[in-house]
Every structure is written in structure tokens, then in C-alpha cells.
Amino acid sequence: MAAIAHVLTLARVAELLGEDEDLHELSIEMEPEDGMIGVHGVGDDYTPAFTQAGIEHLRYLIELHKADAQRASEAVATKRDPGS
Secondary structure, eight states: OOOOOOOEEHHHHHHHHTOOTTHHHHHTTOOGGGTEEEEEOSSSOEEEEEOHHHHHHHHHHHHHHHHHHHHHHHHHHHHHOTTO
């Protein structure tokens, strides 16, 4: 396995994936083993950053999240109009 040469910030990954920075909520579920690391600066704040594997894992989480949201939306629509 090659050494990690670079990581991308959450803002850059969101831009690449065509998503907004609300991805932070999904990235909280990720561990370093998933390809997400926290880059710490001055103070207590940190910026999530992702390896290529982390970007792929985040893309997978986005797909799951969207599928869950779609199912929830369909369930609500079915409850409102049970005849369809």
C-alpha cells in the first residue's frame, strides 16, 4: 500500500461531489480507518480531511443517506394518500 501523499478538506470534497458542506454530519460517522482524519489548528476547531478511500466511503454514505431520505419521503406520501 502506498503512503498517503495528500488529503482533501471537507469543503473541497463537497465541491468535487456536487454536495454542500452539510456533509459534516455524515463524516462524523467515519473513522480514520474509513479514510477521514481531523486536521487541527489553533484552538479546539478541526477540519475533516479525506484520503481517496475516505472520499469513496463518504460517497457511499451520501448514497445511503439519499436512499433513506427517499424511502422516508415515499412512506410519508403513502400515509397521506394510501390509495396510490
